[in-house]
Amino acid sequence: MAPEPLVRLDAVSKIFPGGGVGLDAVDLDIARGEFLTLLGPSGCGKTTSLRVIAGFESPSSGRVLLDGRDVTSLRPFDRPVNTVFQDYALFPHMDVAENVGFGLSLRKLSGAEQAKRVGEALDMVGLAEKLGARVSELSGGQRQRVALARAIVCEPRVLLLDEPLSALDAHLREQMQVELKRLQSRLGTTFVLVTHDQTEALSISDRIVVMNRGRIEQIAPPATLYDRPATKFVASFIGTMNLLQSRFVGRDGDRLRFAAGALPLEATSETGEAPGEGSMRTIGVRPEDLLATTEAATGTAPVRVSSIIFHGRTLRLHAELGQGIPVVIDAPRRAEGFQFSVGDVAHISLRRGANCPMLPG
Known part of the structure; x- marks a missing residue:
């Protein structure tokens, strides 16, 4: 018997006002501890899928299950899920430590425990020395790392990444791909990445979900997608x-x-x-x-x-x-x-x- 998936989309559809189809009866199982990437062109449904998992979008039909529990009606902050956004969404008036510890400040933790976890999270992303720095003093790559630290400090079951590397230059983007995979392996947390960059997806994913027009074309490890595409769309989109x-x-x-x-x-x-x-x-x-x-x-x-x-x-x-x-x-x-x-x-x-x-x- 296959192990229970950590995240399951069960026949999830999303119809937007005006009749636009974001998702069309999508079934998707995401395993514990895997690095899964949602890949496809603009408008394919990958970001909508991520937002449905996070709770930022409610499906028109179908269910979202987390560890076997139906969380479809739960608000985003009631789900053990964190999101790293494309623009990082850092608070400019706070220093690095305050940004990273913001989520912890809403929990019943002592100041010492918060400081300890903030320090550990920054150490994981290689920014321990930037604890008191202002956001405006950081490079794009450093801001991305702060956003990652803020997301992992609350120990989410699932970390959602919405094109977090798209604003970086090519060299830094490649560096951060390596860092993302290293961090995911170290934490053992389930990562779900959204990207339109096939090279990025092939480089760091355990499995890739290729989407087109609100549907899943193929789910497979990178080598399988490259060597044995299941459809003409996948064949032409991957490489x-x-x-x-x-x-x-x-x-x-x-x-x-x-x-x-x-x-x-x-x-x-x-x-x-x-x-x-x-x-x-x-x-x-x-x-x-x-x-x-x-x-x-x-x-x-x-x-x-x-x-x-x-x-x-x-x-x-x-x-x-x-x-x-x-x-x-x-x-x-x-x-x-x-x-x-x-x-x-x-x-x-x-x-x-x-x-x-x-x-x-």
Whole structure:
């Protein structure tokens, strides 16, 4: 028997005034101690889900359960949940210690106990030396850490993070991703993060919930989402994926053989579906799973290069695979035999052992 989830959304829907659908009968279980990320484009329902868990939004139908208890009608401050907001929501007239201890001041704790817990929380986020500093004296990264300390000092069962890193520059954002994961592992608290940044989600999550138009498209660990997306939306939203309309030409054991124009492909089916001979399916191919050379050979297909983009260790080729079919290829900058310019013809093939999912629809 599976363990009882810490948080459960049970057929939760949210219809806003005017008829806009925020959530459409969402079912979601969040395990104890996991780092779960709600990921998707603007308007997909991820922030609405977070606000429903926090109690800032009431569902139009369905239930919110915490540790098996129905908390749907409870006010936010009656739930063992804390939220870190995108703008941090710190009090500018208070110093760091007062900001962190604000929630504790509403509880029946001695001054010594409050001071002890504030100090421990600031130590956890690496800001023990900023105890008496004013908020205006802090950098963006330090303010984010203060907001985290204020959220964890009250020892919530669930910590909700509403795009807390979006205002940081790229380098600091990456640093804070590492710090968030480290802090979550140390505390063992359940973290639920909302982001539209797929790189962030893939970097720090135990599981990712990909949402679209108020519904869940797929829930899986990062590697599963990347390697085995369940829908075209997930395939196109997580990383870069070539979605190639391909003709089924046969099978070799559990490998399904297709042809996208002149390009031979091998794919796998998560559902076990066996397409009919000559039927068309969408095959997902990652850019790094395509190899490009200057020489034609068996198993290759010609493409014309339309642009080359510098990506650090790799070069990204945008090309056309017959009849104007767009295709993206990633290749090492210094790969032998890889000398292309815009307008050149390259010959591409599928990397041996590549995992190419056959996508529904």
